[in-house]
Amino acid sequence: MLRYIVWRIAVMVPTLLIISALVFTIIELPPGDYFDSYVAELRAQGEAVDSDRIQMMRKEYGFDKPPVIRYFYWVGGMLHGDFGYSFEYELPVRDVIGDRMWLTILVSFVTIIFTWLIAFPIGMYSATHQYSWGDYGLTFFGLLGLAIPNFMLALILMYFANIWFGTSIG
Numbered sequence: 007m008l009r010y011i012v013w014r015i016a017v018m019v020p021t022l023l024i025i026s027a028l029v030f031t032i033i034e035l036p037p038g039d040y041f042d043s044y045v046a047e048l049r050a051q052g053e054a055v056d057s058d059r060i061q062m063m064r065k066e067y068g069f070d071k072p073p074v075i076r077y078f079y080w081v082g083g084m085l086h087g088d089f090g091y092s093f094e095y096e097l098p099v100r101d102v103i104g105d106r107m108w109l110t111i112l113v114s115f116v117t118i119i120f121t122w123l124i125a126f127p128i129g130m131y132s133a134t135h136q137y138s139w140g141d142y143g144l145t146f147f148g149l150l151g152l153a154i155p156n157f158m159l160a161l162i163l164m165y166f167a168n169i170w171f172g173t174s175i176g
Contacts, residue, residue, distance in 0.1 A: 023081070026080075026081060026084075027077065030073075030077050030080065031073075034073045039064075039069050040093050041060050041063060041064055041069060044060075044093070088100070089103070128144050128148070132144050
């Protein structure tokens with residue numbers, strides 16, 4: 007078992023590197039960078055744009071370096087817990103994630119409890135009424151729930167919640 011765990015961890019490292027390289031490449035593919043869109047946004051608002059300031063910001067955030075070098079800086083920073091800077095929120099990414107982490111944990115915890123409260127009685131019924139119509143029906147709906155993508159299931163549940171509870175969903 008220990009050998010299997012070591013093997014899985016050893017395979018995880020190159021897998022994460024490949025995935026991170028693909029994500030970074032996809033982010034880098036569109037022409038321009040953040041500062042090009044920042045300049046376009048400022049010009050659309052009618053503000054003057056100081057090109058020296060933009061160049062200084064590009065240098066400060068490392069956008070003056072080639073993408074390969076930026077990738078290795080990015081991976082190195084992530085290994086040290088530095089996820090970079092969010093230009094949208096004007097905060098370090100670690101702070102943006104940290105602000106939302108507790109709500110995410112709470113929602114996950116409530117979801118786990120809710121799932122147990124529903125799944126346990128259904129499983130008990132299916133176990134005690136094996137091969138009955140109720141068992142087949144619950145098995146069918148359980149497999150249907152697994153087969154439907156999560157986003158589609160969420161939309162379907164919101165639709166029925168709107169009908170049953172008379173609420174409006176954005």
